[in-house]
Amino acid sequence: MKKLVLALFLILAILGTADEMNTLGFDTSDYPAIKALLRQNGKGISSLEINGLMRNFESQPLHINSKVSIAFLVQEGIDLSEILSIEMLREFSDKFSISPSFSLWTFGEEINLRVPECGLEFFEKNLSSEVVHDFSETQRLIDGVGFAGTSMKEQGDVRFLIVLGDGRDNGSKLSDQEAAGLLIESGVIPLFLGNWKDNSAPIRILQNIRFGGFYTVQKQILSEMLQEILNEISEATLMKFQGLGEFKESEITISFNNGEKEAFQISVPSWNVRWFLSRNPVNDGGAEVSFDIAGEPALNRIPLNFKKIGSGKEQAFSRNVEYSPGNVFFDSDHLDTGNWLYCVSSYVDYKLTSGIVIFSKPPAPKLSMDIPPLTNKKNYNLEFEYQGGILLDFVSVENRIVKMSSPRLVIPIALNEGYNKINISYKDVFGRIFQPTPYTIFLDDSPPLLSMSDIPQFTSSDEIVLSGRVSDNVGLQSIKLGDKALFLEGKEEYEFDFPVAISSGNNIIKIKIEDLAGNSTLNEFLVIGDFTPPEILSVQYPEVTRNDEVLLHIDARDNTGLAGLMINGKNYPYSTKVFPVILPNMGNNVINIGIRDVAGNITARTIDIIRDMNPPEILLPEKLVTKDKSTDFKFEVHDDYGVSKVTVNDKAAIKTNDRYGFSVILEPGAAKLIKIEAFDEAGNSTEKEVEIIYDIKPAEVQIKAGPFITRKVLFKDDFGLKRLFVNGTERDLNGEKEALIDIPFSIIRRKVVVKVEDIGGNLYEKAIYAYPWYFSPFIILLLFAGAFFWLGVRVGVYYIRIKHQRQHRVKL
Secondary structure (H helix, E strand, O other), X not given: OOOOOOOOOOOOOOOOOOOOOOEEEEEOOOOOEEEEEEOOOOOOEEEEEEOOEEOOOEEEEOOOOOOEEEEEEEEOOOOHHHOOOHHHHHHHHOOOXXXXXXXXXXXXOOEEEEEEEEOHHHHHHHHOOOOOOOOOOOEOHHHHHHHHHHHOOOOOOXXXXXXXXXXXXXXXXXXXXXXHHHHHHHOXXXXXXXXXXXXXXXXXXXXXXXXXXXXXXXHHHHHHHHHHHHHHHHOOEEEXXXXXXXXXXXXXXXXXXXXXXXXXXXXXXXXXXXXXXXXXXXXOOEEEEEEEEEEHHHHOOOEEEEEEEEOOOOEEEEEEEEOOXXXXXXXXXXXXXXXXXXXXXXXXXXXXXXXXXXXXXXXXXXXXXXXXXXXXXXXXXXXXXXXXXXXXXXXXXXXXXXXXXXXXXXXXXXXXXXXXXXXXXXXXXXXXXXXXXXXXXXXXXXXXXXXXXXXXXXXXXXXXXXXXXXXXXXXXXXXXXOOEEEEOOOOXXXXXXXXXXXXXXEEEEEEEEXXXXXXXXXXXXXXXXXXXXXXXXXXXXXXXXXXXXXEEEEEEEOOOOEEEEEEOOEEEOHHHOEEEEEOOOOEEEEEEEEEEEOOOOEEXXXXXXXXXXXXXXXXXXXXXXXXXXXXXXXXEEEOOOOEEEEEEOOEEOEEEOOEEEEEEEOOOOOXXXXXXXXXXXXXOEEEEEEEEEEOOOOOEEEEEOOOXXXXXXXXXXXXXXXXXXXXXXXXXXXXXXEEEEEEEOOOOOOEEEEEEEEOOOOEEEEEEEOOOHHHOHHHHHHHHHHHHHHHHHHHHHHHHHHHHHHHHHHHO
């Protein structure tokens, strides 16, 4: 970036381009006390000479214990927001021990005060004002310098006017010499910054005051240049010294430690003009302006020029008068709304220029007041906020005056129950007092009433519904559920049903009811979302029983807690852990178990319990016969639902391959009684006594005569017959003690072998013979009968024949 600084200090006012000067400017408004502003470039001040005479001086950093006032004069059409930011000014202000003040003027066809002198907080409130983005053909740059510079008179300890524009000037009513004189009178150091289209007006002003700054930069880097200028101001050194008096200073020379020197010819006006406003136009526009002059010129009747310039295009008047010592009447008029500059200057010496800026009927300050018609606070804080425009001096509440030292102001007041009338007024910096219509605040400190239906502490649902009713005597403002709000618009009663989503774990539900006065009722609920059903760890029960009622031992757990248990539709508290169950049916009974946690989750389980009242069946005859002295017996026990235990003579029987066995040692011919007990799973039992006989005597076989084709055989045994084998064919005798059996014989086979086994296992074998058929008595009888028949026939024939012969013989 190229920075061009114009140093104007030669008597001939020759315009030249030189290196950057160390000295920014001078303030002679408190002459003979003089102030000089120097850049903090590290060179250090070694000495000060006035007219060649060494003088004492004091120097200190400007940012320490100095009040700096900066006015921005911006050409209309320039968007200041692209150049100047609050952050930039805040960074600048933070460097000072005393906060600087700022003001903002715009120029174009009109000269307007956008932001009166104020601190940064107030300046920020006005900086957002709309800016005209079109450039006017009329550019009153010189008038703008006169207005802004004159308005800064007696503001702060050091004053800077930063002018932003393109340098054009047309239509100004002030001359560049008058504008320079006004800057000298006010002690303002001008700094011109822009991308110049015409730099003649700024240069002429600087030539007349012989100090200040002139910066040429491209438009896109105006912000960077402005930042650098503010940095230079914040790092500057303030130099104070006394002049020679009687306006004898012709040249001031400042020497630096590096050997450099800078010499200046300063202009100090030899008069002092005091302005008087007999009537201030801020209220109604009526103005009466006068002045008097002190100093050497006042002793002579010097010619003066009077100018009255408005902020618009109009110029009220410009006339020449001859000064006479004393109070001089300038103007009495009813001014239009706007800013007005009154200027008096001498034809002889342009340094003899003085002015005053007055404001006619400026707009009222913009002040917002947070005063609700209803409140619940007995000690209420009235909040006021400055939002732009003319600055405020103070705010008065019920005759209590509080200075407006920041844009936000809080004034506490005490309220009584019911209606309270509040009188408020405020005063701006021009002395105008504004009294809005008195406010009324109704104090209501009774919270709204809230009644709600039961809310579960635990739930297994992902959504619950909050139902309730609210009421308030002054009207309801809103119902807030979490971050959602329902505005009730002053209703006195309202019933609600709000669905609320529930997540797993803790859900904190807050419902807040607020009335129009700000009273609130807050209810907070904890709802635990539990979507995990309880876990049934174990169910202990008899699978088979003979009883019509059994006890279930149930052990379960849950992450939130168990609420109860249901068995076949009947509810039980879980605390006992032991539950009776009725078994209504013989055989299988289905038991439905449901266990419920406090959230309503249910885990179900089904079990089967068999009710069995039928005892087991011992498949063993009441009498057993054996031929062995030591015998192992096997037998079966049947039960529909299982056998639990079998004992023989009170000792457990051994089960092998689904059969039970026991061993017995016997004496020949002896009998032994065995007691067998069987128990099923239900507890039913069967008892059976079995007699065991040691039998070594086989069965008897008795053969009875019969026809030649069969024999009747009688089989007998003391303890019973088991089976019979006839020629290898088996026949079951079923334990009968006697059996008469026909043994058939074939025609050709007349021998039959029979083998009989008694129930003790003794075997007896016998062969049975039969005569051949032809030796059968029948056959023999038949043969004898046949022989006798034949013999009888033969005898009969013979007899007949003999008889016949005898008869026949007689006849002859």
